[in-house]
Amino acid sequence: MTAAPVISARGLDLTFETNDGPVHALKDINLDIERGEFVSFIGPSGCGKTTFLRCIAALETPTGGTLSVNGMSAEEARKERSYGYVFQAAGLYPWRTIAGNVRLPLEIMGFSKAEQVERVEKVLSLVDLDGFGKKFPWQLSGGMQQRASIARALAFDADILLMDEPFGALDEIVRDKLNEELLKLWERTQKTIGFVTHSIPEAVYLSTKIVVMSPRPGQIYEVIDSPLPRFARPLDIRDSEEFLQVAHRVREGLRAGHAYDE
Numbered sequence: 001m002t003a004a005p006v007i008s009a010r011g012l013d014l015t016f017e018t019n020d021g022p023v024h025a026l027k028d029i030n031l032d033i034e035r036g037e038f039v040s041f042i043g044p045s046g047c048g049k050t051t052f053l054r055c056i057a058a059l060e061t062p063t064g065g066t067l068s069v070n071g072m073s074a075e076e077a078r079k080e081r082s083y084g085y086v087f088q089a090a091g092l093y094p095w096r097t098i099a100g101n102v103r104l105p106l107e108i109m110g111f112s113k114a115e116q117v118e119r120v121e122k123v124l125s126l127v128d129l130d131g132f133g134k135k136f137p138w139q140l141s142g143g144m145q146q147r148a149s150i151a152r153a154l155a156f157d158a159d160i161l162l163m164d165e166p167f168g169a170l171d172e173i174v175r176d177k178l179n180e181e182l183l184k185l186w187e188r189t190q191k192t193i194g195f196v197t198h199s200i201p202e203a204v205y206l207s208t209k210i211v212v213m214s215p216r217p218g219q220i221y222e223v224i225d226s227p228l229p230r231f232a233r234p235l236d237i238r239d240s241e242e243f244l245q246v247a248h249r250v251r252e253g254l255r256a257g258h259a260y261d262e
Ligand SMILES: Nc1ncnc2c1ncn2[C@@H]1O[C@H](COP(=O)(O)OP(=O)(O)OP(=O)(O)O)[C@@H](O)[C@H]1O
Pocket: 016, 017, 018, 023, 024, 025, 043, 044, 045, 046, 047, 048, 049, 050, 051, 052, 218
């Protein structure tokens, strides 16, 4: 028997009603994400990547189709705290220490003081920020702040991690390092990850599955299963023939999905 997908979308549609008329943001999205997969969403600006992630998180309500998250509706899954969400900007409260920021969801959820301390220590260590708990966000580099926001999303140990361009604002060297660390973290925690990116190398380096989207309205153009080894991915795998072939396929998909715009 195969396990049910963690996330399953069937015929998912979303139209925003705006002052300028309806915006068809998602059209007929069909996708299964299995437990433990690392799935990237890539596509041009406005193709609905963020909107789809927000649907999974029940931050948007689809106008058609079905969506299940951990075997429940997205709304139920949100109430069950099935996912942690990492935004493009770290979004840390400047008046709280790093530990205080990471602890915040645990306070809201009513974890005991002792468990809060234990969990904060554990997740700060997972993102390589041991010893930084007492610092304030402004005392940390952009990359470290983003690691802290990942720690916050991991603090309550949800099965699913949703990440919306978490490293988009960082320079390439820092991004490379965080990509490597994220892979290790994924290996250690066995989470299911949904990851939005604009970067082809980032998508190919990280993912088991790459969802190429096309705009107006946002649709899935192609789903590419990566042939790369699941975890053993040193950064120089990006020079390998296999990697370049997948990157080429993604690029072709993006071009083809965009063709009617040209
Ligand atoms: N709350 C909203 N109200 C109206 N339209 C919206 C809303 N949110 C998103 N949209 C529109 O839906 C479409 C998809 O937006 P979305 O942010 O999901 O795209 P994206 O692929 O994540 O883009 P980017 O890569 O620029 O972040 C866009 O046309 C956007 O303008």
